[in-house]
Amino acid sequence: METIISNFGLRKMYSTLLLLIFALSPALGAAFQEPQTNSEQFSVYKGIVVNSESNDPIASASIAVNRSNISTISNTDGEFSLRVPDNLLPVTVTVSMLGYNSKSVPLSYFQDNNRIELINSVEELSEVNIFNANDPRRLVNKMLQKKDDNYFSDETLMTSFYRETIKRRRTNVSLSEAVVKIHKNPHTSNKKDLVSIYKSRKSTDYDKLDTLALKLRGGPFNALYLDLIKYTEYVLQPGMTDNYEFSFDEPTKIDEHYIYVVNFEEKDKSKPWYFGQLFIDANSLTLVRAEYKLNVDDRRTATQMFVKKKPSGSKVYPVDLSYQVDYVKNDDGKWHYSYGNAVMEYVVNWKRKIFNSRYTVNSEMVVTDWEKYTDNGDQKNTNYIDPYVVMSDDDAGFYDAEFWGNNNIIEPEKSIQNAIEKIQKNMENN
Template identity: 65%
Template sequence: MKQIENYLNGKTHILVLIFSLLIVSMEAVAFQPSDVKYVEYKGEVVNARNSRPISSAYLALNNSNISTITNADGEFSLKVPEDLTEATVTVSVLGFQSKTLPLSYFRSANTTIELEETVEELTEISLYKATNPNLLVKEMLAKKDENYLSDQSIMTSFYRETIKKGWSNVSLSEAVVKIYKSPYNSSKKDLVSLYKARKSTDYNKLDTIALKLRGGPFNTLYLDMMKYTEYVLRPEMIDSYKFDFDDPAKINDRFTYVVNFTEIDKSDPWYFGKLFIDAETSTLVKAEYSLNVDDKDAAAAMFVKKKPNGSKVYPTELTYQVDYAQNDGKWHYAYGKAQMDYVVNWKRKIFNSKYKINSEMVVTDWQEYAGNDWKKSVDLINPNIVMVDDVAGFSDSEFWGSNNIIEPEKSIQNAIDKIKRKMDDK
């Protein structure tokens, strides 16, 4: 992760990336829309005790590869092929009891799903046998080939990227991407193609500074710690971390160890967080972690490539999350989220500018892929991509077709509505 991060690049008083952008075709012949009809279900997932919305709740259509996730307001949109009316949907999230519901429970709008908090005394369950967190993490890494996908696959994912200045959204990017996911026991990097994308930036709110995120979907894809162990959990570097057990948890009705980890060497920005490891199979099923950036100069050197004269630019908080899903006994990357806070200080200004960059991606469908010609039939994007500015499409309600997306948060939806009005006025 330290080698592959979001960079800021600048010229004069505009903090933007200056390089040749890769032109990506939106007409990938391998993924033309099908004639399959679908039904869209919308609603929210809430805490049964207090009715508060539950974010990042995972909704999976059983006996299929279709899934989605709730937004920060607990809202979801799930698109299902019309002929799957007898299916069931499992809703799960850390800290709550999973719930499986028939598709008939869902409505086109205003479906409310209540989840009960997990209150079971997990510490007394005899299933927990591990006593050494270091050995457990080493076993987790050693069993990667056994526990994760060993075949190549094509994953359909929805990606969203937002940049805020203060409380205002100034840049919105969304995309449906196709990921060529190489096996977890392979050193080959994953490949990504844009299928649909739209973006708009309101530079009027940016004053003299504009930030852009470099890497796009790759920022969330590279959070797959079990595929890209070289960035955080290199097997040969395990002894450079301190591990200890936290209270165990339950995820998707499975018992998990919770292991706290922190880098011992704190001379540079250093990682710390939690690993959620399946108690039965020693599989990493979730990770939440951060990069300590208290050393502003070191953090700036790592993340800021260029900056305008007379300014200081540095990150103040970097947090990450990755979730895995299981299909037929094998686990795979399901969701990644990165949140990054930056500060810009000007030499002759009293007040600084604060920016918040959020990017998240959820796998909404996947299938095994036995061919070897996928990358020949699509236009691949580069890991250094900056999502294209001012892509039309926010006014088209059918833009995403049958693709599952993450429902926009209320603040994002307000920004999208403003974009629509601006487009209608033209």
């Protein structure tokens, strides 16, 4: 018997994206191999981004190759891996993060150093003259009205790296990765974005899944549909900002841009409701980041909305749903979707069991390159995936090490690497 959990249930947001929990699979996914690189085509640069004062790692920092569309982000340990074609050399890399002064270094810097220290922005932003807005609701409405001026209005083809991790409590039990191609329709179009999986790989330790195997339905769409500029009808609908309470938080700065920070919270709390923060560029009124959650304290309602099917003798419900979306600015001054992250935590209670099972699913995608779309007739021949896709246990792509070496990735977490090493040992023992 299988349990079907909807990522956003009957709520107005992402009703097509589902979580699947079903009976234990006897198979164990193939173990990951370290990707090999082809130095004749590109070079790999690794590093870590830290706070210059505390030495703490900085997660989700943007690492971008100047005068190109190549970029990546740091992981929760501050680590990153950047692959740059040799024909672009020499180039400069800019590292930026909210609340820090940006730093630019030549690629040659990484020959002797792998540590990027960012300095906290100490300027009293609240006293800067540019921060003269006094009505947060009016500011958000202006931001929504200026979308046509601030964001790409062309169809684009994006190359992205997608990662999906599943934890049972603190133990990593599954890791999926994919390089995907996104046909990104402009925000002015009603057409949904299209996704094709160029190459994927997956490894799962079913022995740690406690008689259940949990899978995320929707794959890359979970991160892609977080684009609030393209899919504003899901959270901040134009003309419906009266449904929210807004307030200003302390302003900040990113990549030399002054940023308004606006708190928002839905007024209607009779059902799961959204709350979070919007980061809006003070000059252009561009949304550059959003961090928000869906409150699911009403367990009964949340279960009705999110759980579609479950094994008898079990209760399944969400306890935490958190989201983040980032945008980056191109050389022509236009912004575009660059990163999406959804973290979903679920609890499974079983009759006659003292302890419950707690699962955390992290779905994240970063755009590593893009180009304007030109209709060359290839679209009809592209195998676009369905929004209901589930990352397969098929090990196709595991052994194409040269391919994986050619793509910028989100550097794996150390804990995930440890989990993969255990899976490798288990396979060796078998």
